[in-house]
Amino acid sequence: MTFASPTASSAPSVGDSIVLPPSPSTVRGRILVADDDPVTRRSLELLLTEVGYQVTSAADGQQAQSLVDDTISLALFDLQMPLANGMDCLRYVRQRFPDIQVMMISGEGEIHDAVAAMKEGAFEFIAKPFDKDKLLVNVDRAITATKLSRDNRNLRDMVGDSLPVTGFSPKLPQTKKLLDQVGKVVGLDSTILLTGESGTGKTTIARYIHQQGPRADQPFVSVNCASLPRDLIEAELFGHARGAFTGAVKDRPGRAEIADGGTLFLDEIGDLPLELQPKLLTFLQDRTLQRIGCNEMRRVDVRVIAASHQDLASMCRENRFRQDLYYRLNVLSLRVPSLRERTLDIPELAQHVLRRIQNQRGGSPLSLSDAARNALLAYNWPGNIRELENVLERASAFCDQGVIQPTDLALHTSQQAFNSVVQGEFAPSLAGMTLAEVERKALIDTLKACSGNKAKAAREMDISEKSIYNKMKRYNITMDQI
């Protein structure tokens, strides 16, 4: 007898990576099995799927690392594998997915290495040939440990201490600068003006400043000046006396009074009606207010944080916003960068959003495929974090097996709408411009469209990245202009 290759088409070939559906209807967890020995790999797949686990398998260390994501509950790594050995894979998982437990598969004579792996954070090691019962007990324990670790992390996320500010990771200069500024103002009592595009997280920053400041145990009261009807906003903000107007059947405090001792957050302050602005100015100057229909002056002790996506300075010039109110609000001004200015935050932010969706809906963990992650990074995000949340919520509803693919994100629809706006904005006549001016403008517009990414802009313009730098220098273009 010789070992000719089997002819059965159903036979898995050596080196295949496959995802096996579990036999029972209930999935107990997803396990990554990595071993270059296809017999051991298949043996583990059969044993684990029989008791209800879903198994993903890899034939080498590099493939194993590429398959690790947040949907994995346990990784089983053989110590000796080509391309990246079990210890390399263990370190990779501990560093990037610290919640996922790792068990090492060791052969005879590798116990010393297996013990070393445990010192580096492996949950357990199983020696070949493995004992089925012992294996299943350890797998169950490890998956429970992963779940506990994830639950713990989710709880920390919910109370907001996993990042300095949820959704803002200090990895980029823009974000770091903002967080440094936030850190300096949380302990102060001065009025803060937050500026930035819609959906950038101004409310999150305001809430964080409140939570970290001395008024944290007092109320945080938010008023969205854009969403309240014009004729109700004064009553909502400052309260009213009984009989002050039709429907005022009893005395009612306004949001400013309710916030007494805490923080009053005035969102979309640019939409505050002009006629109401003097009353707010008085309140900011004296911290006193009068309910509608009441002569009594009430003193309120609040910290005020205002936010706007509009350019209040321009509005002042156009007499749409009172300059004295602007100065009173603009004591400490913080600009919240747009999402395209902090693209490196996107993966972490996306994971946070997916964990929140999963917590709300229950069910299997949600994750992004590499291609989907790249699509998120390449997108322009005109709607910022709010758009990201909506995109992920929609994608999580349509994705298969909890893994979001680029098609689930449907970013092209939003991109088309965005492109039409951008093209309209950046396509005035070039007549009369010098060639140098045209080139300068083309460079600036392309860099803007690429969110300042010079490599991407170089590809778009079909020139080298070095040429981009040279032209930026020649035309005196700085990143502030992008």
Next chain:
Amino acid sequence: MNEPCNWKVVLDRFSGRLDDIRELLTVFQTLMSQDRQAMASAVGAQDANAVARIAHRIKGASGNFSADRMVQIAGTLENVAKQQLWDQLPSLADQLFCEAERLVCHIEQCTLSSESISTS
């Protein structure tokens, strides 16, 4: 000569599912076919690391069938390769693949016997 594997342990490991055992045996045959060629090349090229790596993999694979003798030969081959005792390698490699063929035949017979027992 002793039986090449402990069939009772194999049956127990896979909870008596003969289809699973057959499938695993197919994977094992494919591996042996590939590794036999790879081993011959590695021995010919006196690539000690490659011989040890292949022997190590076969040791692990045969352990799934409780094939103690094959595990033992593969383990010896791995050690001999690490010590670069080139004169011993060819015969050990032959022994290993002969034992693998014996193992496959034995498991095929055992699955057939077990099947006829369960259907009778």
